[in-house]
Amino acid sequence: MSNSSLGAAAVALGTACALAGIVIVALGLAGRRPRWFADVVRLVTVMTAASVASVVIMERALITRDFTVAFVAENGSSRTPALFNVATLWSALEGSILLWTVILCGYVVAVVLKFRHRRDDPMVAWAFLTLFVVCSFFFLLMLGPAAPFGSFDPPVGYDGRGPNPLLQNHILMAFHPPVLYLGYVGFTVPFAFAISALVTGRVGEGWLLATRRWTVMAWGYLTLGIVLGAWWSYETLGWGGYWAWDPVENASFLPWLTGTAFLHSVMVQERRGMLRVWNLSLVIATFSLTILGTFITRSGVLQSVHAFVESGIGPAILGFFGLIVVVSLGLIAWRGDELRSPGRIDSPISREGAFLANNVLFAAFAFIVLLGTVFPLIVEAIDGRTISVGNPYFERMTMPVGFVLLFLMAIAPVLPWRKASTTVLSQRLIWPAWIGVGSMVFALVVGARGWAPMLAFGLGGFAGGAALRQVVLATRRQGWRGLVGRTNGGMIVHMGVVLIAIAFAASNAYVRQGEFTLQPGETVVFADHTLTYEGSDFVEYPNRSERTARVNIDGAKVYEPGIATYPFAGQTIGVPSVRSTPIDDIALSVLQFPEGIDDAVILRVTIQPLIIWLWIGGLVMAAGTVLAVVPGRRRQPTAPTSAPIVEEVMA
């Protein structure tokens, strides 16, 4: 049997299982099928097997260059290097939905394993129902508008164009999309439990405890995915930029913002039993935003460097987004009276007060990003003008929010729950404050100027100092256990955030860019660096030809930025070269090669300080997330009103 019919069969089988899952769980909930869970286990097994099979079949088709599969004919090529050939799966729409679905199935399997002992709990049943609905949606997408296994009749000697050159020239492309999807899809599980909490009316803390780690993990993957994406654009796009507030970047950032808000506010609910509606809404919003993000990436409504080719799946995704929102809002309105929080906050200057402020800020941040992203569409709909909302808007609007968040990051970790006295606060914060001031003075001495970056360094040092203080105290008390658990892991994550904030501020404020026309052998001095253009080379690869310029930086090492032509994809792209040190990065890209080999080259040089710390910060955040998932020391509830509902603790 051919790959395309096998693949189509696997997709059809998966769809049938997902749809059957909805029916079985519904029957189980109606009491008509007492042993529904056993059926679910079987269905999930078959569904996952089918999904894995569909991915394996597609990869086999890609690796064997089976051009009878339309997806391979359109996106594959015999000249694509092996690694990127495997990664071709997620370089186009249909394959990316395959990947999405297989990850989703993986999460569903994990839910089955985790909750197999709670099969009699209606909350688990409703969560499965939600999960099957989401699975069905993605399988149906593959059955209809995004069918990956269309067949193609290749003429003799046919070879494909291969994936977009930008997607096959850097190793990060092999990791960024799967990691990002692990994050996106991971939020399905907390969403399913939020919905089931609303339906069953058990809106207490039970669903939170059930999904706490899932949320943290999904958040960690999303964080890492975003950082890897920024790294990829920095290394491949050649303008020394890593974050451009592009619609697709914003689409991945929005669920991160609401997810981060949730990770903080959830602690208020666990400890004090408050903010129930808010937490449910945040989980639902995060999941909805991943779907909205998928729409933005896939529909072509908003212009973006990252967008896929326009496709017909836009309306389907939009419809699904609408369904999620209608169902969720309906449930929240219906359960409104039971969502009343039993607790209250005694003082704004307390841990929970700080979390509340944190949430207002993250909500504002998300609102700014969402509004800025869709605003051109709004204006166009109202009076037909086309406008742009870009970097200057997002920077100006989010900078104050970022500053206040950094400040909160400094004081919140040392704040006690319920109520804080200023004496305690001033004792705990004096050393972090000195670290903040110290970093400002240090920055001044090494030549940093401007109030905005200086404020970022100061607040960053303050926040980093506070996180450090917590970790030091915890490890002093508990040894290595002071590094694990949610609170301590969270402090490590904070340190990663501080690194990114400082690197972001410094690279934005002190970036220098210049364009130079250099003859072979000519040297230019730019921002205290010496660059010598030594000459150019020409190299042929199976999938491309590359013309590179040899540029010697500071007389130490030769870097070779170039321009690559992918004749079969009909595209020419720049191949930047970056010299990284902990102090600064020099990104080189060739704007134009001369006609003759001995003529001048036009070189773009971007020098930015501290870039490397963005990636280090991202890795620190990921490491902190892993530490946070490791069980730490258990805590007792502090206030009577925050006690979890008994039934759920036992469950």
Place this chain on the structure above:
Amino acid sequence: MTESARSDTTRLALWTVLPVAVATALLLVLLATRSPGSERAVSSRLLGEVAPLIEGPTIEGDWFDIDDHRGQWVVVNFFSTTCVPCIQEHPELVNFQETHASVGDATVVSVSFDDQAANVIDFFAEHGGDWPVLVEDTGTFAVRYGVTGVPESYLVAPTGVVAAKLIGGITAAELDGRISGLIEAADA
């Protein structure tokens, strides 16, 4: 929970849910009714404005100034020697120029876009065309006309006002049609 507290919180829930629902519904309608970005037309603010200045040495060493051509229709053609539609439209421009050269009511000026002088000279030697061609420092003209890609042509009326913007390859018939249409509209 007392009855009043219950109705209070229900009302509160409704009040918070409603605005969110309305906002999301609007967003949905908005996203559902937008056409994909790539289908939006390129507009020009130049229409009806005095044509921006184009002056400079031609490849033949003469001096060109668009203001010297008041009283004549001028087709300002931005092109590049490597662009396929430019090569395709070139015979049409030659055709157009030859028909109008004798009458003197219209002419063409070509402005190279991101190209090198040698290539442009070869191009005209190969494909023909006997009208002013500008190569040196043409980037500034392209910016002033808001050129986004090649080929792109502007029809400048005898009054010196930009009358039409034509994106992509053009034909002599299309140009003549535009001109006669504009003359009729002006007469009416």
Place this chain on the structure above:
Amino acid sequence: MSRNLVGWAAVFMVGASALIFAAVDSGGPVTNADRAYSLAKDFACPVCQGQSVAESDVPVARNIRREIRVWVDEGRTDGYIRDQLVSFYDEDIDYTPSASGITSLVWILPVVGAAGAGAGLVVVFRRWRLEGEQEASAADIALVAAARAEAEDRG
């Protein structure tokens, strides 16, 4: 306490002077190239999807960069350069939405929203404080006791 107070006063003094110094002393003149680059970042490349004039490599963006540099060398103001580019291309070349007319909403709405949320928080805290301390009911205490016992059993 008083020693602490001195410490904080010192922190604020040093921090504020560092901030003021960094704000006042610009650290050398801004070159024309730097000014042109930072301007180019504020405009959208007309034919690219989601890249600024500073970032893109396409000829249009290169032309505009060169033009911006010419204006900067002529000593034109940012406003002049913006108006020129908007009149040559269109309003959507400008990444900064105008602060007048309907586009001003993009600036105003978040501020209004944040202010509203802040005011809401203040009101809620007020009300909580006025309600005074809440006593745990017998049922609450029983719940906690049960939960603790459960947690210890598992512990």
